[in-house]
Amino acid sequence: MTRVRVTAPRSAARPVTDTREAAEESDAGQVFVRSLIRSQLRLALVVGGGFLLILCAFPLLLEAAPGLADTRVAGIPFDWLLLGAGIYPVMALSAWLFIRTAARNEARYRDLAEDK
């Protein structure tokens, strides 16, 4: 059997239409693009900053209330539970919020860009 190597097909997910790219490169199109990038960056910074604040608050909380670290929940020390397990739901929640809002920003951009 001979194998014939062909180049990979272009992904169907991005059928680049020339008219769309042209519209996006016009001055008006660029205004929408810039505002989309700004809102996505602001969103990323807010979510990332919020998460880091909570992350830093955990050890500070343990410092501030020394009794907490000695409390046990089902035999496991509370400081271990907080840092070893409690942080993960915070991460997942931040990620979920970000994805929802980022998709919403993109939908708004699409409406604006296509209504023009």
Next chain:
Amino acid sequence: MNPAVSPAVGVAALAVVSLATAVIGFYGLRISRTTGDFYVASRTVRPWWNASAIGGEYLSAASFLGVAGLILLSGTDALWFPVGYTAGYLMLLLFVAAPLRRSGAYTIPDFTEARLDSRAVRRVTSLAVVVVGWLYIVPQLQGAALTIRITTGLPSWVGSVAVVVVVCLTVVAGGMRSITFVQAFQYWLKLTALAVPAVFIAFVLAGNGSPAIAPASINPTGLAPAGPYQNISLLVALLFGTLGLPHVLVRFYTNPDGQSARRTTLIVLGLLSVFYLLPTAYGLAARMFAPGLARSGQADAVVLLLPAQLIGGTAGDLLSALVVAGAFAAFLSTTSGLVVSLAGVISQDVLGGGVRGFRLAAVISVVVPLGFAFMTDSLALAGSVGLVFAFTASTVCPVLLLGIWWRGLTDAGAIAGMVTGGLLCGGAMIYSAALGGAGTPFWVAQPAAWTVPAAFAVMVLVSRATKGRVPKTMSRVMTRLHTPERPLVTDR
């Protein structure tokens, strides 16, 4: 030293994992034909598969063995490792995932070349990626050597060589498509391998009501605890280092579009969170019930030794075999992921692309670190991987973040920043290796807190000074990175 587990058990576990990896790899070969298949699986991998594969690839020797070992040694301070390893994916999701997928590039050098329209930037990025990959493969091979020595009593090099051979065979045979299946399988194998013994240990400890030998807050080694600087610097390295890992980023090109790249990352976050509960539990259990493991210098092997020590008998042997299998899955998956992404870079930049160049490049990219692994001794696994993250955060991460979000980045700025970050961080790594563990000042041992800002600062300042070099294609590329793909008709 007597092996902790009966040698036959260790060898059998190694053989089964290698065989399963090879079989799934060959299964993938049958459906992998084109250059595109070899590099990025034709970009048609579903989010769950892809997320399992990312998890499988990411959870390395450092996660499987090193995290529990460090927790045994340093307690709650070491909890920052699993937290940082996972939170890195949050940063990846926020700043990189969707734009990188939309860039349409195959590798990180492809991305920087397209964004900055410069061959020179491409070469510097390729160099950084290859260094990161090689540095990262070394601890995997050292982990394999440690596992083989502890569990079977065979000489250490057998472990490293076994990993290299299996990885070469699977990568050369199937490329990324088969790797995707292999990696996804290996995530679930790793999770099972830690979860089942953990459940048994929990039942045994709860059942016989044996009291803890030591409190969780014990300091079994007498080493000074890490100060706030070390913890912050470590977090900087882990949060920003994940963004730039070549084997993680190449996975994002296999998503169909930007939004599915985000969904994949969310699933990865979940998978990692679940996984990291286990090494944390092992570390805590070892601290409370077997603190002796820390003193004998076997901390990195705690995950391998704990089941036999706490349960014993045939059940202990079988559980140990499962853990050994999981450990090898970790070495194999991370190494093969790194080899695929390195081979992609080396073959495109040095060997002119094509399937044959890819195969040759794959062999090159794993044999060089094997030499390093033979020459150097294993440090604490999680610690040495932490340094690789620091290096990535100081080189690849700034060019990615600024390239995606800042219109003003120029090729001169990108090169200056990467070179600065690489020299500072690489210098700190060499300097601390030369001084040895105890004599190193703390700010050299954990360099990320100053090398990462330095790389960013140089990149921004030099770009400002060379404003005229902003490429003409910039606004078209930025548009492509950030605008959503046109939805398919069925989506509307």
